[in-house]
Amino acid sequence: MGSVPFAVGAFSKLFLKAGCRNVRVDGLPAFLQRLKSDRGVLTVANHISVVDEPFMWGSLPLRNFLNSKTLRWTLGASDIMFNGKFDRWFFTKGQIIETHRGKGIYQKAIDDSARLLDEGNWVHIFPEGRIKQEELHELRRFKWGISRMLMECERVPLIVPVWIKADETLLSGFEQVMDEPRVWPNYLPRTGKDVTILYGEPMNAAVEPLLAAYRAKYPTPWRPATYERPVGQDLEDEPDEVGRMRSEIAEAMRQGLMQLGQRVDEVERERPAG
Template sequence: MVQTNTEVPSNETSFGPDTKCIVKVPKPYYLENNNPRRMLLNRVAGARLWNLASWCTSVSCVIIAKLFLNFCTKSAVVHNEEPFVRILLDPNRTRPILTDYMPCTTEVIMARADFPFLRVDDPLLWGSLPMSVYKSLRTIRWTLGAQEICFTNPALSYFFSLGRVVPTVRGAGIHQPAMNYALDRLNDGEWVHIFPEGKVNQTASLIRFKWGIGRLLMETHNLPIVVPLWHKGLEDVMPEERDNPFIPLIGKDIKILFGDPIDLKELLAELQEVDETTTRIRITDIIFRAMDELQRKACAIEVEESKTR
């Protein structure tokens, strides 16, 4: 549950089987009674004001992303977003949504950790969706963000928190507070977006997915609707090597492809008698293969488009 904190929050905890892994949670997030399973968000100045500020922050970023896609790119083509939008905006939807994506080539984040705000893949992706998606916080995504990049000082911490980013410690495993918080949001029926590779991938091919996605799907009370995404061209907007690290490059070709929902109900039913580790591996493998198939589909679309030019 997201709530306003009325007590002095705890921000550091140890967890794991041997309790040797220590995570310090940045404000405004905090740990309830030093419990890593209960990471909460201290909505400063009250829930209503925080929610309004969060909505304004998210929508402002989306509007800027839309302006960039419409006026600062050579082309911005989005495929198959309608099924995802219908699912997201369905007033009768009871299941949470879990999206994951892969870029075609290098990840669009600078290697320099002192410029965390120069990451453009996340806002530009959601700038491709219609504004009707952003009428409510319920249809705005939560996402996991590297704590050592996005939460390095109070100003950035509050900005990214208002933007519904959850501080994640790379290498802290699938039971860290951030993963528990993401699981809570799914259990609330919300939309969570994750990066299944769990790191900056600077290759043109898929690498092994982390097991965190398997854990989220296994432990939700109501199995999420899983939608994979693929994009190409965003890596050219903020490449690592350019003259000015603050200015994005314009005139690029952007392609975004939404995959079809992945149904895991039958698989989870088959794995009821299987141990937890094996189940996580099988689920993660299914998502990996779906992403690989989506990449092949994107390549096929590119070939067809090239023939019509």
């Protein structure tokens, strides 16, 4: 593995250790064991600040950043992360999959993510698709790309929720480290905040029956004839049942992630800050 992931991982660990007042991490040992298997892992998390990625991964052991198998792949907007030669080199080394805004769910980034999962890799998604710092415990509707990703997988990965502490009354969580909008004096992360990160149990029991129903109806996943058409035309042409099933899969994951978020208070009572 190259030096970019290790350097970013080391900086993230340093920020959690020296830049935050209290850090609680729950469920990490079980999650690390899951990364050692030959089965793909798909993590989904709430998205509360611009520094969720990569600071949340500072909770991982530093050795994870030396192995591409134990380092997440994730989607990154082409117009933000792939503008020039250096940007493209940096984010490609950081295992970012170039994603094109406005291209919808039928694009190569989703195909690549499904392939990586089938190969036993770890892919991470912020399925709300944008930062949300209001009504933090009620998640937005998940973007459909995450459902299509699973529909395309030949082998269903472990689907693991990850919750980043988001407290609407206390000055804690990454939303306080880097809040929106990013204007003066909010250009740099704030220090001295509390952070809690929960790694949950797999949500496969809720999601796999929905995927099985889809595969029974469509043994070969439905795709448009070409990816070069407008998004609206793709959605018009696809069977209505595909859209309904996709929504059900996304909602099952959304509910599972919110259930994990409800454990924050319990974890903070049980685990001392440190």
